[in-house]
Amino acid sequence: MKRELPIHWGEMTREDILCVSRDVDLVLLPVGSIEQHGPHLPLDTDSFDAMYMLEEAVKRIDGPRPPILPTVSYGVSDHHMSFPGTVTLRPETLEAVLIDIGRSVATHGFQKLFICNGHGGNTSVLNIAARKLKRETGLLVFVDSGECMEPGKKGLIETKNDVHAGEYETSTSLANRNELVDSDAIPGQEMGFPHPSMAFNHVPPFNFAWDTHELSSTGVLGDPAKATVEKGEKLWESGISLLAERIKIVMGMKGHL
Numbered sequence: 322m323k324r325e326l327p328i329h330w331g332e333m334t335r336e337d338i339l340c341v342s343r344d345v346d347l348v349l350l351p352v353g354s355i356e357q358h359g360p361h362l363p364l365d366t367d368s369f370d371a372m373y374m375l376e377e378a379v380k381r382i383d384g385p386r387p388p389i390l391p392t393v394s395y396g397v398s399d400h401h402m403s404f405p406g407t408v409t410l411r412p413e414t415l416e417a418v419l420i421d422i423g424r425s426v427a428t429h430g431f432q433k434l435f436i437c438n439g440h441g442g443n444t445s446v447l448n449i450a451a452r453k454l455k456r457e458t459g460l461l462v463f464v465d466s467g468e469c470m471e472p473g474k475k476g477l478i479e480t481k482n483d484v485h486a487g488e489y490e491t492s493t494s495l496a497n498r499n500e501l502v503d504s505d506a507i508p509g510q511e512m513g514f515p516h517p518s519m520a521f522n523h524v525p526p527f528n529f530a531w532d533t534h535e536l537s538s539t540g541v542l543g544d545p546a547k548a549t550v551e552k553g554e555k556l557w558e559s560g561i562s563l564l565a566e567r568i569k570i571v572m573g574m575k576g577h578l
């Protein structure tokens with residue numbers, strides 16, 4: 322029986338990697354977090370979703386497919402530490418891990434790395450690591466920190482400032498891991514900002530280093546009571562198709578700009 326080439330880096334043999342690297346110069350990397358997601362969602366939501374998105378996007382690519390590296394499951398989650406279950410890396414630890422992964426794939430001949438990041442707290446570290454890897458190895462690093470999911474939220478997500486374990490994230494979890502959502506534990510909406518101009522959706526943004534418990538006693542930022550499976554399915558469909566499109570764009574580019 323002819324063995325089918327796996328899409329996961331970890332399931333490939335070293336000969337598979339050698340073979341793939343002749344056709345494809347891109348590698349995909351999911352990055353997430355292990356952190357409290359309210360009383361009702363699993364701790365690994367961001368990590369699971371980053372891998373889920375990449376797996377679904379890669380299924381939509383014909384011909385040689387870029388391999389998906391194992392997930393970097395831990396992220397920078399210090400702002401969630403006052404809730405049980407959160408495990409955080411220091412920003413410098415995550416940066417060092419990413420740089421080592423980037424150096425490794427560059428050593429094996431790959432020229433591009435596409436990071437699918439499921440957790441907003443990682444974003445600034447990923448962008449710094451991307452820049453450092455470019456300087457040091459020439460690796461071209463793309464970072465998607467939920468941008469592909471944004472268009473799907475318009476007209477669908479009703480809750481303002483819905484960023485964590487709320488309407489959006491509970492909907493996507495109901496759609497891809499219904500069995501792990503504790504619907505009986507969904508809390509009421511309870512969040513506040515130190516000043517209205519500091520709300521996440523304020524224009525122009527007024528950024529500050531918040532801890533989740535300072536904005537919400539439930540650890541939820543948004544309204545999970547408005548979540549539905551249908552919303553989640555629509556969000557995934559639009560986000561995955563845009564991600565697949567962007568991966569194809571990157572695959573069609575030369576290794577340098």
Ligand SMILES: [Zn+2]
Nearest residue numbers: 366367486490
């Ligand atoms: Zn999350």
